[in-house]
Amino acid sequence: MPETALLPDSAAPAAGPEALDDTHYRQSFGALCEDQVVSATNAIYAENGTKLIEKGSRIDRELYARLVQHKLRDPIDQQIGIEGMVNHESLEAMAAALLDQATVPRLLAASLGRPAALLQPLRELPLPGPIALKLTLMRDRCPALLQHALATLLVAMFLADRANMPTPLRSHLAAAALLRDIGMLHMDPAWLAADRRLNAQERRHLHAHPITSVLLIRQQGGYAPEVAAAVFEHHERLDGSGYPRGLRAERISPMGRILLLAELVAALGHKFGEASPHRLGLVLRLNHRALPGALIAQLLPALQGDVLASKVQVEEASQRFAGVANAFEQWTELQQDMKPGEVRGEAFAWLNSRLAGLRQSLTEAGGPPEQPSFLLAHAAGDDLHVADALALGREALWQLGSICGHALQRWPALADAERDHAAGDAAVARWCAWTGAMLAGLPGSSVD
Missing domain, CATH: 1.10.3210.10 (Hypothetical protein af1432)
Structure with missing residues (x-):
């Protein structure tokens, strides 16, 4: 595969020192110079040929900060080493x-x-x-x-x-x-x-x-x-x-x-x-x-070697599945509230597709998300199956949170509650706000 096919030109700037923002890297490396023995492996020269420091010179945070301000003949990372460096x-x-x-x-x-x-x-x-x-x-x-x-x-x-x-x-x-x-x-x-x-x-x-x-x-x-x-x-x-x-x-x-x-x-x-x-x-x-x-x-x-049947509460699993079911029902209601002919738009179609895919995966894994009691009924009395249901509910909630995050990343304006959104965007914004609040109020959901 030719290298040009690996990273399209539109995906990133040309590879070169000027293409990267080194601010945080330099700050972290400067702090490292205070904790570790950092020294020049070669004499370091400015681009115009002026010798800046001798080979073997110890480099502290202040000296490192001065060196990186210069236009150097060779990149600084090629000219310094750290005592006990990774090998x-x-x-x-x-x-x-x-x-x-x-x-x-x-x-x-x-x-x-x-x-x-x-x-x-x-x-x-x-x-x-x-x-x-x-x-x-x-x-x-x-x-x-x-x-x-x-x-x-x-x-x-x-x-x-x-x-x-x-x-x-x-x-x-x-x-x-x-x-x-x-x-x-x-x-x-x-x-x-x-x-x-x-x-x-x-x-x-x-x-x-x-x-x-x-x-x-x-x-x-x-x-x-x-x-x-x-x-x-x-x-x-x-x-x-x-x-x-x-x-x-x-x-x-x-x-x-x-x-x-x-x-x-x-x-x-x-x-x-x-x-x-x-x-x-x-x-x-x-x-x-x-x-x-x-x-x-x-x-x-x-991965089956250490599976242990943990004692878990059916009530906790039930809460998780109820949250998942309510999120799907909320989206159905928002769609039903839309009037014929109202503009759906790209965000609406994207969210509808993602939720349909999640619904199908959940159905295949244990049962329709709108019927949260389905899997729990089969799990009752069996610690391992209850653990299975609990983990499935946890993952489903994480998926919902991920969908919300991706929607707001792709269409940041949806997070602005004061904005006058088109009908489809408004439905997506309301669903994301509702789901985010539900996840925040449910113990051990998307951040568990």
Whole structure:
């Protein structure tokens, strides 16, 4: 696949130092200079040939800030190093610890029977100095981000093994898994807080991070085109509901399909903790249209090892399903209130399609969402089935919140209650407002 096909010209600016906003990256690196021993690996020269500092000079926050104000002969990341910088050995040690301690990687390694096979591609991926520098910054300033990258890598390697991916390609996939979020180093670190609710503008910046990551990989060079393609696609979905380009199945590369599933599994595995095997299975089945089914079929058996029947309250599951049912009924009522001939519009059609897809998935998973008692009736008296119903309700509520968020991102004006909206937009705005309030008032819903 030619590299020009991986990132359309309209999707991002030309790759070059001027194409990226380095403000937050420089601030974070400046803070790192206060905590770690950072020094010049070569003498650093200005573009006009003036020597600015000697090789081996210690670089503190103030000196770093002065250096990056200069036009340098070579990029600064190519001329500095950090004591104890990330390398292949330290990455492998962190990944091996995840195989012992994290639920999903541990289960996958046990299912495979060859844990070393999950680590081997990590030893072979390119790790030039500037990339190691960024990963070190990630390790020391955003440790959860690097842990997530390594967990994603391990899940991706399991899927690659199950798909019989050729060995050389596994190294490319490992590189894509490790580097897919380096673009987040250029975001405001406050946005990465787990409990932060992003506004529409912040969410747009978040949705652009795959593009930033691709630009950084291209700037560095030395990585196969497949790496950039998979990084670009790691938040896409087969049904076109992903970002940054809303690509559908036929436009997502095989490596991208593995990475998008691995990223989701790693994220949810961390979020759900010890409950992850059971809940993950439900999430994957409920989202089977958006995710690669053949790969899911390889994951589900491996996730069954630690399924535990937890004691849960039928009342909590009932609350969740009632909330889901009310959201669907609210949309039906809003449609019925519209008069014949009133303009529906793009937002109306989009929301109608997304809710129809969710309704079908819920029906296939357990029963029509407008009949919340259906699944609970079958679960009564069985702790494991009640847990199944509880997890399904939790995921359905998350899906509703996600639909609201995407609607307000695509059509930000819908959030303005004072605006005079067309009939279809007004219906979407009212549904999003109603659903957002319902989710906020329901314990343990979209942020559970």
